[in-house]
Amino acid sequence: MKLMPLIWWHAWRHRGRNLLLLLCVCVTVLVPLLSRSLAARFESSLRARAAMAPLVVGAPGGRFDLVLAALYFRRTPIDTVTHARFEDIASDRRALAVPIHARFSANGYSIVATDISYFQRPGVALPLHDGRLFTRLGEAVIGASVASELGLTPGGSIMSDLREAYDIAEASPVRLSIVGVLAPTGTSDDHAVFVDLETAWLLEGFSHGHDDAANIEREDLVIARQGGRVALSEALRTYQEVTEANADSFHVHGSRDEFPLTAILLYPRDERAATILEARLNAQAGVQAIVPATVVDELVSFVIRLRLVFDAISVVLAASTGALLALIVLLGSRLRADELRTLAEIGAPRRTGLVLVGGELLVLVLLGGVSAIAMSWVALFVVGRISTFI
Numbered sequence: 001m002k003l004m005p006l007i008w009w010h011a012w013r014h015r016g017r018n019l020l021l022l023l024c025v026c027v028t029v030l031v032p033l034l035s036r037s038l039a040a041r042f043e044s045s046l047r048a049r050a051a052m053a054p055l056v057v058g059a060p061g062g063r064f065d066l067v068l069a070a071l072y073f074r075r076t077p078i079d080t081v082t083h084a085r086f087e088d089i090a091s092d093r094r095a096l097a098v099p100i101h102a103r104f105s106a107n108g109y110s111i112v113a114t115d116i117s118y119f120q121r122p123g124v125a126l127p128l129h130d131g132r133l134f135t136r137l138g139e140a141v142i143g144a145s146v147a148s149e150l151g152l153t154p155g156g157s158i159m160s161d162l163r164e165a166y167d168i169a170e171a172s173p174v175r176l177s178i179v180g181v182l183a184p185t186g187t188s189d190d191h192a193v194f195v196d197l198e199t200a201w202l203l204e205g206f207s208h209g210h211d212d213a214a215n216i217e218r219e220d221l222v223i224a225r226q227g228g229r230v231a232l233s234e235a236l237r238t239y240q241e242v243t244e245a246n247a248d249s250f251h252v253h254g255s256r257d258e259f260p261l262t263a264i265l266l267y268p269r270d271e272r273a274a275t276i277l278e279a280r281l282n283a284q285a286g287v288q289a290i291v292p293a294t295v296v297d298e299l300v301s302f303v304i305r306l307r308l309v310f311d312a313i314s315v316v317l318a319a320s321t322g323a324l325l326a327l328i329v330l331l332g333s334r335l336r337a338d339e340l341r342t343l344a345e346i347g348a349p350r351r352t353g354l355v356l357v358g359g360e361l362l363v364l365v366l367l368g369g370v371s372a373i374a375m376s377w378v379a380l381f382v383v384g385r386i387s388t389f390i
Contacts, residue, residue: 007195017328017366025368026326026375028317034376035310041380043300049187050292052124054274057081057089057281057289066288067295068265072188073102073110080260082286083197087257089264089281094273096122098265101200105161106176109146112192113200122267126189130154131180134196137244137250140176141194144184154179157241158193160203174202174239198252202242207252325361370381 049071058066059079068074069281083099090097098121101113112118119133131154134141142152154157160173176195184190200205242250266289270273281289 021364022368024321026371028321029372032314039307046296050296053265057264060288067292083259084257094268100263102262106193106205108156110192111383113195113197127183129181135200139179141180143190143192145190147181
């Protein structure tokens with residue numbers, strides 16, 4: 001302890017060199033620590049989310065895209081399945097079928113249209129923190145992260161995003177009324193805005209609301225009148241918010257059977273039912289049933305291979321840093337020869353030189369390790385806040 005002032009003084013006197021050494025040690029420790037921590041949390045998050053859905057049904061195509069769209073609500077360019085297909089699957093009593101429509105966003109957060117069964121899935125807790133679940137068109141339940149980051153509470157509202165800013169054929173954005181906030185779950189549900197399927201048809205442009213056709217006075221908005229029927233112009237302004245006053249004016253154009261869904265989550269009552277449903281659905285044309293856990297295993301195997309690459313890089317960094325430290329010790333001993341000789345002449349023990357040089361290196365290594373751990377913790381915290389995968 002008596003030599004600590006000399007160690008700190010020498011370290012500060014050569015702070016430029018020591019800062020470089022500190023950085024080398026920090027990077028050497030940080031790379032394997034961060035890569036393994038991220039890989040472990042990524043794997044844990046993927047497996048936990050995959051366990052929430054035994055089967056995912058969607059249109060034929062990329063299995064990874066379908067899982068990302070169904071479980072993480074990513075707006076990936078995948079084909080859709082029809083609502084009629086969902087009704088057919090839901091009629092099978094061997095499983096609970098949950099529809100997922102995730103083709104729009106609000107303030108950058110995915111709008112997930114589903115039904116009440118999503119909040120009642122077996123083995124999946126999704127409690128409300130405040131408010132209630134949606135019960136009609138235009139109402140929304142938001143995730144915990146959406147509420148905290150945007151400062152929203154029940155009674156507020158959130159505007160949907162326009163998918164194509166320069167496409168005049170796109171349906172207008174809709175103001176959604178917030179009626180509930182979910183408790184934090186640590187999953188992609190925290191970053192979603194949940195609405196019912198009727199609201200999805202409104203966002204798609206399949207339904208809209210406007211003044212009673214019989215009461216429209218502007219003749220330029222009326223194409224034709226025949227008996228009790230009125231043909232209206234596309235220029236008629238439709239409502240952009242559903243309220244108690246105008247809710248009854250909203251109506252659907254077209255057949256719901258043909259309306260699109262992103263995916264269908266299936267919750268079979270037992271393993272036998274799961275096997276039968278998977279085989280039956282995969283034998284049908286225009287649909288595929290996949291087990292998310294299987295897809296996650298493939299993703300995890302890729303992450304493990306990627307982690308091995310970082311481990312190899314870490315070995316190279318460690319060898320380089322070790323060689324650099326050895327060189328610093330050798331050169332430092334020669335440069336400090338006069339200082340060490342003076343210490344010996346005034347009666348200092350022979351081990352004093354070793355303590356001075358080794359103590360300085362030990363301090364640098366400890367500081368580098370602590371810095372790496374702190375940076376790793378900060379990185380994990382930041383990634384966890386901005387990513388639904390960690």
